[in-house]
Amino acid sequence: xxxxxxxxxxxxxxxxxEVVPEGVRCLAAAAQAHGFEFEIAEFDFACADYWxxxxxxxxxxxxxxxxxxxxxxxxxxxxxEVVPDHVSLWGSLLQFRRGxxxxxxxxxxxxxxxxxxxxxxxxxxxxxxxxxxxxxxxEYSSIGGRIFEGTDRETVVQETVMTRIGVxxxxxxxxxxxxxxxxxxxxxxxxxxGISITMPYWDERATAMAQRYPDVTADKDHIDILxxxxxxxxxQYDVVVASNLFGDILxxxxxxxxxxxxxxxSANINPDRTWPxxxxxxxxxxxxxxxxxxxxxxxxxxxxxMMLGHxxxLAAAAQVVAAIETVLDERPEVLTPDLGGSGxxxxxxxAIAAEITAGE
Ligand code: ATP
Ligand code: MG
Numbered sequence: 001x002x003x004x005x006x007x008x009x010x011x012x013x014x015x016x017x018e019v020v021p022e023g024v025r026c027l028a029a030a031a032q033a034h035g036f037e038f039e040i041a042e043f044d045f046a047c048a049d050y051w052x053x054x055x056x057x058x059x060x061x062x063x064x065x066x067x068x069x070x071x072x073x074x075x076x077x078x079x080x081e082v083v084p085d086h087v088s089l090w091g092s093l094l095q096f097r098r099g100x101x102x103x104x105x106x107x108x109x110x111x112x113x114x115x116x117x118x119x120x121x122x123x124x125x126x127x128x129x130x131x132x133x134x135x136x137x138x139e140y141s142s143i144g145g146r147i148f149e150g151t152d153r154e155t156v157v158q159e160t161v162m163t164r165i166g167v168x169x170x171x172x173x174x175x176x177x178x179x180x181x182x183x184x185x186x187x188x189x190x191x192x193x194g195i196s197i198t199m200p201y202w203d204e205r206a207t208a209m210a211q212r213y214p215d216v217t218a219d220k221d222h223i224d225i226l227x228x229x230x231x232x233x234x235x236q237y238d239v240v241v242a243s244n245l246f247g248d249i250l251x252x253x254x255x256x257x258x259x260x261x262x263x264x265x266s267a268n269i270n271p272d273r274t275w276p277x278x279x280x281x282x283x284x285x286x287x288x289x290x291x292x293x294x295x296x297x298x299x300x301x302x303x304x305x306m307m308l309g310h311x312x313x314l315a316a317a318a319q320v321v322a323a324i325e326t327v328l329d330e331r332p333e334v335l336t337p338d339l340g341g342s343g344x345x346x347x348x349x350x351a352i353a354a355e356i357t358a359g360e
Contacts, residue, residue: 005038
């Protein structure tokens with residue numbers, strides 16, 4: 001009997017509702033081509049409409065409801081006219097990251113054939129690296145506060161928290177990734193020349209981890225020069241690992257270098273597999289173009305490919321990415337406006353699904 005994966009699908013708001021069906025369509029095509037099955041349950045959490053009805057983004061028992069699925073396939077949240085942005089983010093995605101201990105945020109950055117990079121003269125092959133962001137601690141702690149409020153001695157402090165477990169587990173994940181890639185190169189982002197307590201600790205743990213991976217060439221870059229080099233010499237990177245804040249910055253800058261935000265995928269991963277991991281495009285709900293059927297579905301579809309890889313369906317994952325690249329390169333008539341075409345979300349999704357089926 002073929003394997004059956006149970007997937008929770010959460011479209012969310014705005015273009016999330018338009019691109020998720022195309023992602024599901026491509027997953028179905030990949031399943032059929034590779035002889036496995038999906039059992040899909042769709043949830044209406046985490047959207048503005050749910051918030052209006054319930055006064056919260058998720059039901060109180062969301063961990064029990066979602067915890068048994070093999071993965072979560074997520075669209076986008078945010079409808080600022082109705083729900084303040086921080087409510088939709090803290091009320092849903094950040095709950096998942098912490099509640100399901102998704103301590104790795106992974107973003108592949110690759111310039112695909114058929115896509116123009118905003119960096120002049122860049123060719124596919126020049127930009128092909130992975131950004132691994134620590135997703136649960138670091139600079140994004142809620143420890144701190146204000147004193148002397150309202151006086152001219154007003155003072156505000158917010159702490160960075162690094163734990164040995166938290167730092168080591170994301171480094172280990174990144175080194176494992178680097179060890180499995182042909183170039184076996186890892187760069188860790190730091191700022192130990194300016195941040196004198198936490199960042200030297202991060203360097204120390206990275207140096208210790210590097211000793212356990214003799215096949216991986218590891219080096220560090222300070223975050224300021226690292227951002228410059230992403231733009232000037234992206235070809236020198238293979239796996240880049242960073243703390244929560246630095247990783248947040250790099251994982252937006254990287255995909256921007258590789259073309260439109262509409263194509264970039266991401267994964268929030270629980271590597272220990274005690275809880276489901278979550279796969280979502282990098283872009284948000286894009287209220288400015290929602291409802292017009294012109295959103296680019298590639299970020300969602302590529303996120304689906306990452307989900308297939310996580311489930312162990314490596315051949316299917318590779319085929320979905322290959323199909324995306326073939327269609328972007330050879331079918332200009334189906335490209336969406338952000339890629340310079342005049343096609344629709346549905347047209348581009350259908351073309352990729354057909355390519356998955358044909359390429360089998
Ligand atoms: P968030 O705060 O959720 O990260 P945002 O509001 O910062 O999101 P997006 O919703 O990603 O940003 O939109 C940023 C810009 O990119 C908008 O102009 C939007 O129309 C465009 N955009 C985002 N996603 C897509 C897509 N899939 N296809 C085409 N254009 C997109
Ligand atoms: Mg937004």
